[in-house]
Amino acid sequence: MVQIKKLTLATVAGLFVANSVMATELTVYTAVEAEDLKRYAEEFNKAHPDIKINWVRDSTGIVTAKLLAEKNNPQADVIWGLAATSLLLMKSEGMLEPYAPKGVEKLDKKFVDKSTPPTWTGMDAWVASVCFNTVEGEKLGLKAPTSWKDLTKPEYKGHVIMPNPNSSGTGFLDVSSWLQMFGEEGGWEYMDALHENIARYTHSGSKPCKLAAAGEIPIGISFAFRGAKSKAEGAPLDIIVPEEGVGWDMEATAIVAGTPNMEAAKTLVDWTVTKEANVMYNTGYAVVAYPGVAKPVEFFPENLLEKMIDNDFEYAANNRKAILEEWQKRYDSKSEAKS
């Protein structure tokens, strides 16, 4: 009897709570591709119909800029799907609310902030790759490169495009991975050599691959997800994972400190680490935080996971400014002198 009574009370209370949170709306900042957002919200609302998500979506740089600009007057409740390097920046500004989502322990350690409680949790990885246009490659008599070092060969001169790390997260991911893989000195030496072959640097990270897909350039340094998409659309692309290893960043989730909707925010973040959520991430991303969930994604290179380097996000975040300055000094001015 007592048991039943309790249950009923709980149900009633639960209903009451559900009703009261019905009105809860969360402002969620994200850099997830526009076409995926609807799906994300739908899936989430299947489990939690009482919370309405208002998306504020833009590219990584802009969302980051927006969040930093709003530092003293945060508008967002939750960040869901922004580069971890950006979240680290926000963490150091004290803008994120430390919170261990329920079930966080099930995630791959690589995908969770090392502080306790963690301030952010990763969703999926976003991995660098090289897009190679086979048709244009053939026309120009170019062999497909297999490693980063290959790209510095003289035959590729003027046939490579990569994103400018100063305006693209993907670009920065590449640069920081080279510095980690080849060491500071080796990394810069590599980039010096690569710079000789670069036709130009783009502002966005997906553009090199799209340009390669359109044959505007044979080789675009971009990320795997983009390449797979273009390939699915029928572009004559090979997605190459350089053998030295590839840099990556993850899309991650965090609660913005000072949110007035803490309960709902926690509910959302709890859900983002669930298995269902990770299955959902898997539609676009081959690598997700929840081990054992990932199924191969069409056109994704198979060896991607093992080639992902052990990325030191802290290094990347804390040296970001210095790296970018150095990069700008070396290549931004040099390339102008050429023209």
Added chain:
Amino acid sequence: MPTEATLEKNTGEAQPWDAYLQIENLWKAFGDFIALRDISLSISEGEFVCFLGPSGCGKTTLLRAIAGLDIQTRGAIEQAGKDISNLPPAERDFGIVFQSYALFPNLTIERNISFGLENAGLSKAAISARVKELLELVGLPDQGKKYPAQLSGGQQQRIALARAIAMSPGLLLLDEPLSALDAKVRVHLRHEVKDLQRKLGVTTIMVTHDQEEALSMADRIVVMNHGVIEQIGTPTDIYREPETLFVADFIGEMNKLSATVSGPGRVKIGSKEFVASGNGFSEGEDVIAAIRPEDIIPHGDTTTEHMAEPENAITCRITEMEFLGSFWRCRLESETLGSTELIADYSINAVRRLELAANKDLVIEIPSNRLKVFPRPTDEI
């Protein structure tokens, strides 16, 4: 504010004020430039006054100060016993007509005229009756439905006049109303405006630079120059008895002769001494003696000496004769006067009677009561 449509002449009952419009010690400065200098003036009710002067003399400035469109820098204006010195135009009681007509181009003639009547508490019927009355008054009864651009300049100006008097203002201000019109229309309208003003008995001030207009229309003329009033008087006063050389020169034609005062009521011009009117000069003072061309009396040629030597008579030679329609203009030279040339206007009759012709000699008389003496301006040779 009119409460009912009335165009009847003011009955002229005794009013509690001395002058309808009283201007006292008015100054207007634009930065360092002083446009009006200590103007004082009073205008009686029902009077038609013209401000006359060359451009830049301050006449329009004075009008705009009276209207409140450009407020004076110093001084007071009183209208109908009420101090209006600093009232905005909307709180003053006047109607105004501009040279440009300023008719609202997108409104019909009727709506132009009724513009001010619409919220004066009149019924629609009363407004339309009033508009009709005004259109008849200005002689354009059938033009109400037209737009301003469809009327001639003269017609437009009549509409502007009708609009200005629609609300029966106590004061009608006309800013060069006829200047933009053709010569013929202008002359015609002069009479119409004057008739209308007389019929309505509305106190009217008109600004003009056209002396003929002023002489033919005004009850009194205020002649202005360089921001000061030179003379106030009736048209005949102004013409016959100019008080300053400027007035004498500005209105009508005038022979100006350099002269020196040689005694009380006597001046020496060239080698001859003349009797002249004008007092208050000291002997030996350099002056200007002035005489109008039509005041020089001709006495036929030198051979007909039927008269004892008249006062102020000299012998001249006609150097040139110019036919100006209703009279002849003769240029006269005389050894007595030195190099100065005289202009004399003679009627066609007189020319025929005296058989005047170029290169003939002629004895003329300069009547002493018409020979005016003025101080010689320092900047004139």
Added chain:
Amino acid sequence: MSVTTPDELPKGRPLALKLGRDDLMMRGFILVIALYLIITLAFPLYAMLSKAFSAFHFDLSQIELQVSDAEGNFDGTILSAAALNEKLGTIPEDEIATSSDGRLGLTPLFPDFSFRSPVLYKIRGTTDDTVYLVGSDRITGTEWREVDSNTFRRIVLRPVKSVGLSNFTTYFSTPSLFRSIENSLFISIISTIVTVSLAFGFAYALSRSCMRLKGVFRLIAMAPILVPSLLPGIALVYLFGNQGMLKEVMMGESIYGPYGIVMGSVFFTFPHAFIIITTALAISDARLYEAAVSLRASAWKTFWTVTIPGARYGLISAAFVVFNLVITDFGLPKVIGGQYNMLAVDIYKQVIGQQNFEMGAVVSVVLLMPAFIAFAVDRQVQKKQVALLSARSVVFEPKPDRKFDRICFAYCSLIAIFIVGILAVCQFAALVKFWPYDLSLSLKNYNFDVMDGGGWEAYGNSIKLGLLTAFFGTIVVFIGAYMVDKTRSFRTGRGLFQFLAMLPMAIPGMVLGLAYIFFFNDPANPLNFLYGSMAILVIVTITHFYTVSHLTAVTALKQMDGEFESVAASLKQPFYKLFARVTVPVCMPSILDIAIYLFVNAMTTVSAVVFLYSTDTALASIAVLNMDDAGDVAPAAAMGMMIFYTNAAARIIHLAVSKGILKRTQAWRRR
């Protein structure tokens, strides 16, 4: 005798008009609109300037350290980080100065540091609000914190804010940044020379020949105004890119860079130069040509002694307008600039790419200079041109001359082909399935909803923005112009207003947009709620295009009889009745011109809104930029052409409405 009058104005205060209801209302309106301009222009610019001078540096004096010996024992010596650095000088001055997201490690202060060593470190802040990071963890306060060597290398300082010129020092000591000044000037000058020469030839042919199809040419010449400035960039990629239809023309040179920027700039500035020069040519006096003919001057000589001097103010004015447009344009160099850095793009890169708002503000200040100078010169020249206009009289009527007409026709055809070609290429690119591999036609690229940039909603937003801007902008601008033109006295207020109304023309859109972030995104600002809304986009667009609208309104008002207000006052009618019944109807054509000007510009503007849109208020023009940025070039072209068609339709509607209204309300114009 006139009574002697005093020479001096009697002492005392000038009489002031008692303010009537109308005066008070009109002054009220002026103040309200001036206040609007102050809030939407002066304050944001001030916020931006102060941002440019807010510098960041690392304050070593806030950090105190202790170092242990190899066994991990501390002897209690407290070292100040500042003192250490003073002694060692291992952190140079230019590293101390940084930007808001700079980080500084402390290991350089210990030359013999090794992360493997057993030495321990203690660190603390000297003030309660000192912040340092251990990895990404944020530590505040004055507590001592003991860390091992490996952790110590992870300790970094965050910068503190101060006021100073250091941002400018950094700017001018970074070659890649200040070289943009040179680049921007170079591109702007070249584009100006090319555009003005081409536009002059075009305008000359139209006004001095009797060729056919003049109306068509005129129409085509105006078309570039209807598209965002970055659209020609996209077309140029399709024409001269590596897969371009005409890439051989480039002879191996890359279109990404100066060539592309100049070609695109010529395209989008052409109509502006064309309008100004046409006006200048229209006012030259036919009598001078008759005189030249009678003096048997050769056509060549006539051209140089009559035509050019007559049009010189127009040419100068056109040159400065074009210069200003090119140097402040952001969309085009972003799309086709490649590695060629220009000032406006630098602002974007600094702000969006690096979140370095301070440096963005510094570049903005730099960009303000040439824009301001060009603007000032143009204003001076415009004034002179007006003087010329009133002095001239007889209109030149060209006489047919077969050979000359043919040359003109050929020349104009070339230009027209260039303009139409650019647009046609965009339309073609938008319809091709997958350039260059699958040339079948499809509407796939119009499926904006699956691309980044905002989708069809962005297009809807743009139309909304255009309509709102046209509606509110026209009201604000016209009322403002009316008040400033008709208010009696109140000189200070009107002067201030005039200044504020002219200012927007000298402010590049990027600069304005950035200034808006600084001002409106400040949480202390009570207007903060506007940030991210459609309202702020409307406001920034109105402000950005205020000057030309204002001048149009003022010109229309000046053509009205100045005595209407006096007449209305004498008839005891309030000004607003006159305004509604006479002023607005008479000025209706100009009011509609202002509305369409604002609409078209709201549809095409990128620079002013790129920092201010939010997800809900993404715009079509921004979508073009973002889709191109993401590599979706064909959809970008498709969206660009949607803007073109919308603007063209708006123009046609404007024309029809203007004619309709003219017919209905302007019956008085017919004699």
